[in-house]
Amino acid sequence: MKIICTTLNAKYIHTNIAIRYLKAFAKPEFDIDIVEFTIKDPTINIVTDLIQRKPDLIGFSCYIWNIEETIKVIKMIKKIDSSIRIVFGGPEVTYDVVDWMEQVPEVDFIVIGEGEETFKQLLQQLHNKEINYTEVKGIAYREDGKVRITPQSNKIDLRELPSPFRFEEDIPQLTKRVTYIETSRGCPFSCQFCLSSIEVGVSYFDREKIKDDIRYLMSNGAKTIKFVDRTFNISRSYALEMFRFLIDEHVPGTVFQFEITADIMRPEVIEFLNQEAPKGLFRFEIGVQSTNDFTNELVMRKQNFEKLTRTVTMVKEGGKIDQHLDLIAGLPEEDYFSFRKTFNDVFALRPEELQLGFLKMLRGTGLRIRADEHQYIYMDHSPYEILGNNVLSFQDIIKIKQVEDVLEKYWNDHRMDHTVEYLVNHFPTPFDFFQEFGAYWESQGWAKIGHQLEDLFKRLQQFLQFIEFNDLETVIGLMKLDYLSxxxxxxxxxxxxxxxxxxxxxxxxxxxxxxxxxxxxxxxxxxxxxxxxxxxxxxxxxxxxxxxxxxxxxxxxxxxxxxxxxxxxxxxxxxxxxxxxxxxx
Structure with missing residues (x-):
């Protein structure tokens, strides 16, 4: 069989680790071609590329950001050649499986959950003369016009998985793209808006194999390596060992990114990093989401904001590690004014990046299952973003999106650090500055057009003149300083x-x-x-x-x-x- 595993990445710089695990696990019995596209590529171009490779089977790795475009691709492929078998896998199609099979008849199989062993078993059955799909653990298929689902097997022993990084064809891209790596799967927490809450327990890969993979990646030019572990620091001893290894053996110019849970990070770990880590080697992503205790309780999220603040502050004072903090607007019982407080609580920490996201009702999550309890309305199609609930109206969401727009341009991009720092202290709260500016920005139609760097300075000045800001000369002086620096x-x-x-x-x-x-x-x-x-x-x-x-x-x-x-x-x-x-x- 001619087998292709593919996906549509959100950006060209991204890579997909899942399809590389499938390729590595399928060897030596099956040789899989890896092909990657982006969601910006024209559908006809993707289809043309895949069809010209003359595949017998194509496996697609599916996520909320690519599922709609992926469906367009496979519908076109099936029209051209209905004999090509289509396999879906990934987090977006692991839940509501029957619904997917009924909605998208062009899909022949869905691989549910961890795919390495299941996908190989499916290939073996398709290769056999006498096919018995019940021998494949964790798939959906059709039989006699009905959707059949086989039970999933126990979790894979991650220590035995072959490396997904040893393919020569990937080497030329390592300097140009983000390399994703995982040292564990699963999450110990139960946040009801997150798919990881559905999984039970945390399992680990072999540490020495991971270290060898990282050495291999660095020796071949990898510049950005991002760990996709849901909570990298769940084990203090494990995190310390990996931090020590990366500090001792890193290649200059390499950056490592981690998702950490800040309120469980011990001060001695941060002190170690502040003393030992070279500046710029590590980057932390921290999900705060909300500082409303009742909201966190409703989504079964355990968070000690006081300890989280201690961690973020210690890391910032160390000056070695940039921090990216996440918020989610639209969580249960967090209205506009509660979210305003959450924003101000977190902005007070002055993270290098503050990402303001909106709740997505992901398939399979507890929050989606219990959506009626909080009168959620949300998009029918991915990314399933909320449109309102019992305490947050659609008009409130529009206002928060205005904040998000200017926050990204004026804080996260660090074009005007001196200016913004001054301004947020001359409005009732930082949120109010971004809200007033964001509303004005939209009223001028600027959200619909592009911007040169100079435009951003001119537009901020225009806004401040419009509201008759009482110390405009000082702000313009700071803007000049920012621009020239x-x-x-x-x-x-x-x-x-x-x-x-x-x-x-x-x-x-x-x-x-x-x-x-x-x-x-x-x-x-x-x-x-x-x-x-x-x-x-x-x-x-x-x-x-x-x-x-x-x-x-x-x-x-x-x-x-x-x-x-x-x-x-x-x-x-x-x-x-x-x-x-x-x-x-």
Missing amino acids: KAKYKPRKPWWEPTLDKKERADMYQTILQKPSIVGENFANLHLNERELYKHTLVEKIPFDLTTYLNFEKIEASNTIMIVYFNAAQEKANFFHLNNEIKAF
Whole structure:
């Protein structure tokens, strides 16, 4: 048989570990071709590629982000060649199996749950002359016009699974794409909105095999390795051992990402990381979801926010690890004002990224099964996002989506750290700043168009002028600081009108050329000639003392001449001001 395993990834940089496990487990009896696409690829292009490979069977790895596009692909394939067998697997089709088989008649089989052993058993039966599907554990198929389901087997011994990373055809892509790796399966918690809550217990892969895989990946150029364990730090000793290994044997330039449960992380583990981990080696993703205790109780989520705060704060103070914190809007009994508090509670921790997501009623989860208890309405098709419930209206959801839009652009992308930090302290709460700005953003129609970097600064200024913000000059000064600190080269046309005219700038440059020490010793040591001064520096007025602000993050009103030198060799901006050197970014 000619067998293909494929999926539609959300982005090109993603890879799918599931189909690689299927390929590795099926060897040596079956040789499987791995083919990956993205959900952005035109359906006809995907179908053309697959059909030209002349497969007898195609297995699709299905998730909420790709199921609708995947169905379009297989319907077209079946029209072209109905003899090609189609197999679905993955978390999206593991639940409501009969419903999937009835809705999508083009699917011949569904592999339920862990797929490695089941998929191989299915291939063996299809290869036999006398087929007996009851010998395959955990599949759905059709017989006499009815859907049949075979019982699932016990969980696979993960220690015996072959590596999914040793395929030569993957090596050229390792530097360009995210590599996913798992050291365990299952989750010890029972959060009712999550598919992992359905699984019982946690099982582990062989540690030494995992370490060998990581060595192999790094030696072949892998740059971003993301652990998909639901709770990487459930075992303190295991997490410490892996952290120690990664610190000792990492290749410079490699980044490791983990999903951790912050409130169970011991201070001594964080202290170890703060002392031993190189800056930028690790990145933590932490699901907070809600700080409403009653809401967490309703979804069977155990969380100690005080301990979570301690962990996030200690990690942040260590300055070694970036943190990505998640919130979910729409959990039971969390209305708009409760979610506002949740947002402010978490934003107070100042994570490097704060992702604001919306509840998805995933198939098989307890929350979907009991949706009527909280009067949930939600999308019929993936991603099954909620449209409202008994305490959160659709209009409330629209307002929170406005927050999400500007939060992503102005906080998570770190284009205006100084500016946003100042602004959120001059509104009733951080949430109120993002909400007011987000509502204005939508009212201007900006949510429907693209944006250059300069546009983001102009639009924030326009919003602040619209609400008649009472300290606009200071904010514009901070915006200039943010804009220039991110620039590698002198901007040809900044987004603001210059505060100095040509003659004032020329006079100032002549003064600096005659006596560069007035800008400070370090500036004088640059030994810039007239041409270099004009080409690589920018002079601008700001309304606060730059020294005080950069050293103490305190605004003191003072007319300051800021001189910015754009270092082409270092690709960064250096900030000075007359008579007193400030600092270099």
